[in-house]
Amino acid sequence: MTISIDWAGTxxxxxxxxxxxxxxxxxxxxxxxxxxxxxxxxxxxxxSPDGRPWPQTHLHDTETTLAGMVYARKIKxxxxxxxxxxxxxxxxxxxxxxxxLADVMNLNQVSLRxxxxxxxxxxxxxxxxxxxxxxxxxxxVLDEAVAEHTGAGTLGDVVDDISAVVDATATxxxxxxxxxxxxxxxxxxxxxxxxSVATAVxxxxxxxxxxxxxxxxxxxxxxxxxxxxxxxxxxxxxxLVRLSIARAAxxxxxxxxxxQATLARQILKNDLKLVPGTTxxxxxxxxxxxxxxxxxxxxxxxxSAIVVPVDAPxxxxxxxxx
Numbered sequence: 001m002t003i004s005i006d007w008a009g010t011x012x013x014x015x016x017x018x019x020x021x022x023x024x025x026x027x028x029x030x031x032x033x034x035x036x037x038x039x040x041x042x043x044x045x046x047x048s049p050d051g052r053p054w055p056q057t058h059l060h061d062t063e064t065t066l067a068g069m070v071y072a073r074k075i076k077x078x079x080x081x082x083x084x085x086x087x088x089x090x091x092x093x094x095x096x097x098x099x100x101l102a103d104v105m106n107l108n109q110v111s112l113r114x115x116x117x118x119x120x121x122x123x124x125x126x127x128x129x130x131x132x133x134x135x136x137x138x139x140x141v142l143d144e145a146v147a148e149h150t151g152a153g154t155l156g157d158v159v160d161d162i163s164a165v166v167d168a169t170a171t172x173x174x175x176x177x178x179x180x181x182x183x184x185x186x187x188x189x190x191x192x193x194x195x196s197v198a199t200a201v202x203x204x205x206x207x208x209x210x211x212x213x214x215x216x217x218x219x220x221x222x223x224x225x226x227x228x229x230x231x232x233x234x235x236x237x238x239x240l241v242r243l244s245i246a247r248a249a250x251x252x253x254x255x256x257x258x259x260q261a262t263l264a265r266q267i268l269k270n271d272l273k274l275v276p277g278t279t280x281x282x283x284x285x286x287x288x289x290x291x292x293x294x295x296x297x298x299x300x301x302x303x304s305a306i307v308v309p310v311d312a313p314x315x316x317x318x319x320x321x322x
Contacts, residue, residue, distance in 0.1 A: 001019045001037060002019060003015055003016070003038070003042070003045065005042075005057070005081070011082065012081075012106065013057065013077070013081055013083045017031060017086040017090070024139050027089075028139065029088075030093055030113070031092055032092075032094075033095065034096055035095060036073070038094075039058065039097075042057045055078065056078065057077065057078060058075055058076055058077050059076045060074070061074040072098060073098075074098045075099045075100075076099070076100050083101055083104050084106040084108070089109050090111075091111045091112070093113045094112070098116045098117065099114075099116065162207075162210060166210075168203065170214070170218065171200070172199075175196055266284065266293065269318055270284055271315060272284055272315065272316035273285060273313045273314070273315055273316075274308060274314035275310075276305065276309075276310060277305055277306060278297060278306070279297045281298055282295065282298040284296075
């Protein structure tokens with residue numbers, strides 16, 4: 001195990017997630033901490049050069065036999081030590097000893113399944129499986145992929161057969177619906193499709209109840225599709241009434257409105273340059289101030305030419321807009 005202890009600092013005993021065996025997968029992940037292995041790892045750290053100067057980390061009472069029954073060991077983490085499990089969304093299941101981890105554990109996202117008992121014993125006959133073990137096994141069984149357990153006579157094989165029946169039934173019902181739509185009430189085509197359904201049902205090894213349930217479910221789905229189609233047609237008719245030609249023209253004009261707004265901003269904000277003359281002498285520059293965008297004719301009150309130095313035109317520049 002790669003457990004570590006901050007001897008000279010916080011005295012925290014750090015337990016990595018990888019040091020514990022996974023007994024249940026995400027999203028309800030559970031890791032099992034073998035308390036005997038944990039204890040021996042602490043003893044090894046105490047015996048190391050870094051750990052020898054410091055107080056012992058825990059007390060240990062080994063397994064004891066009383067009246068033919070083996071009682072479990074006890075492990076107590078001593079002050080000033082605390083325990084931190086590597087952070088994450090999982091649970092820790094301490095195994096094989098009574099302990100005080102709940103009293104010395106530093107809180108993070110990890111949860112602790114503490115199962116101390118005054119009568120905790122070591123099982124030396126029978127299965128030794130606890131109630132929690134049973135729950136964990138059930139979780140693993142339900143989380144297993146059915147596709148990996150399809151041997152003849154297994155539950156996975158039965159489920160696979162049922163899935164095939166449902167698929168065949170759905171295909172057959174789809175054929176019925178297609179035939180009805182294509183022939184517009186052609187009873188002969190519907191009869192052929194019904195015959196296909198009967199053939200599919202005969203391949204289910206007599207599981208009539210399951211097929212009936214599947215057909216009922218499909219009937220409900222077809223009815224729901226019909227209702228949705230009717231609602232869609234009604235909504236479409238209403239939308240066509242609301243969306244007149246004039247409203248459509250207004251929607252088409254929206255991009256031009258954006259362009260006009262941009263030009264208005266440029267006229268108000270961009271630099272204006274006044275040069276000598278009577279034509280094209282009032283110049284609107286682009287956003288960068290490097291190229292002309294628009295020109296106007298500007299004269300004096302009597303139509304006389306504007307006089308400004310050729311090499312020093314007059315400018316209109318804005319320092320800031322409110």
